[in-house]
Amino acid sequence: MKTKLTDCMRPLLLGALFLGTAAQAEVKPLDRVVAIVDNDVIMQSQLDARVREVQQTIAKRGAAVPPENVLDDQVLERLIIENIQLQIGDRSGIRITDEELNQALGTIAQRNGMSLEQFRAALAKDGLSYADARDQVRREMIISRVRQRRVAERIQVTDQEVQNFLASDLGKLQLSEEFRLANILIPVPEAASPATIQTAERQAQDIYQQLQKGADFAQLAIARSASETALEGGEMGWRKAAQLPPPFDAMLGALSVGEVTEPMRTPGGFILLKLLEKRGGGTQVRDEVNVRHILIKPSEIRSEAEAKRLIERLHQRIRAGEDFAELAKSFSEDPGSALNGGSLNWIDPGVLVPEFREVMSNTASGEISKPFQSPYGWHVLQVMGRRATDSSAEFREQQALNLLRNRKYDEELQTWLRQIRDEAYVETKL
Structure with missing residues (x-):
């Protein structure tokens, strides 16, 4: 499947000053700081650029665009989380060389069946500059490496966990079936009071009731979810049930495509999952x-x-x-x-x-x-x-190990993102 260019790139526009005509001697600055994040700032121009991109993505899906203030808040929160991770990368000495960046862009072009020159032309047609594309890919590579160092390397899966998983009914199921999912997360802070938990649960139940009445899942995810995938309509991609915290692993097997789970409490809050597709089954070489x-x-x-x-x-x-x-x-x-x-x-x-x-x-x-x-x-x-x-015992063990690591990674990533957000100094100025 070819990757859409607009999905690969989320270019950030630099702050600018726009001058009036010669008759207007006055300079009109249109850019301003919308958030202070530790030792850095986020500009209005960055927020506007990302909001426009998200609006285009939503429109291409045929979904209704949320109110401007709701979208601004969601996009700004995404930019804040990205900024914190980029600053961690900078302090850790993570650098992306031009050679690595060129190789990554060449890979993206190849996946879309293009040469690098064709890729440049396609970006220009979509209104994106190649320089901005390079900058965004560099940012995403830095964030990926920060997560690998801070999250992935802390995850350990024991041999006993692998064997227990393979012996379970769920483990046997995972060798034959996987699901494409979307999610909505209503967050619950650590050490939250009972009242706060009840409020979050009521919000999740309200969303569930709206979905049962035919509301659009992607639109509600964009407007209400605190998940990292909220701006993509909650789209999580393909997951094995073993990658998901209980009891979702068991619930998904009984769902039909298009159905939504009831809200369930997880360490990060209350989550609803929508089953978009199923696939798998049969032994493969x-x-x-x-x-x-x-x-x-x-x-x-x-x-x-x-x-x-x-x-x-x-x-x-x-x-x-x-x-x-x-x-x-x-x-x-x-x-x-x-x-x-x-x-x-x-x-x-x-x-x-x-x-x-x-x-x-x-x-x-x-x-x-x-x-x-x-x-x-x-x-x-x-x-x-x-x-x-074929699916030999050795391969099944490796597959089980990978699934268990992915499950722990998803859980640990959300906890870590919430932790670095809580520890950062953030002042918004919307």
Whole structure:
């Protein structure tokens, strides 16, 4: 499926001063600060640009656009959360090189069946500048790496959890079916009073009643939801039931496409889910790759540049004939594979981050890749072999591990976003 350009890009327009005609000597500044976020600000021009984009997206879906003040509040909150994460990235020394950015834009163009020049032309046709597109992709890459470092690396799934999941009825179900979902979240603060919880529950029940009477789910999500996907009409994409907190995992199996769950209490608040599509079923032959790698992570005492230089030296030593496995045991900072000489064994490419998966797919069996970067740090990898396999016990374990990690990631991400929002100094001036 091709990715829509407007879904890939959310360009931010820089603040500007517009001058009147020559007869009007007066300068009319139209930009202003709409929010102070820690050590940065959000400008009215940024808010206006994002609001226009969201309005266009909603209109393309054929949904009614919420009132302007409601949309402004939702979009501004999204910009605040993004800004906080970008500042965390800056303090952590996360930088996106021009080479990485060019590669990401080339990948986006390729996914849309275009050359880079055609991609530039398509952006211009949509009223988007290539410079703004680059800036937005850079921002999204930084946010992705911040989340990987602050959220994903804290998640641990034990072997016992994997085995318990595989033995459960739900685990067996997940091998055959998955769901495309949308959600609406009515948040509940940590340590909320009973009165606050009751108010949130009443709001969620009111939304549920409106939906039962035929209200548009996407429009209500845009206007009322506090979920990170609110401005996309609550669209979450495809999920296995195991990725969702109970009792939604069991409820979804009984839902028909188009139906909505009743509001359920979760750590983040009250959530309603709409089932948009179902798919899956049957055994499928899957490609697996036997790969090993060495990971070098930037840290408080090692900059991105120093991590890059170290992986380049290790790459040269491997090329010069030193043993890959021994170097991985000595230097790799991936605790799951270092003791095994960097081996990830036979693995489904789909469970790997895109940067790793792309380099792996372009590396022939027996060959060693050039150093490359992912959200986890700097890698060099070697492809040991490729095979096609059915849903073997090994694959099912890997699939279960991935599902459980995704479930924990979704829950941890919402908690972390709420935490950094509460800890930040934010002053809005709408």
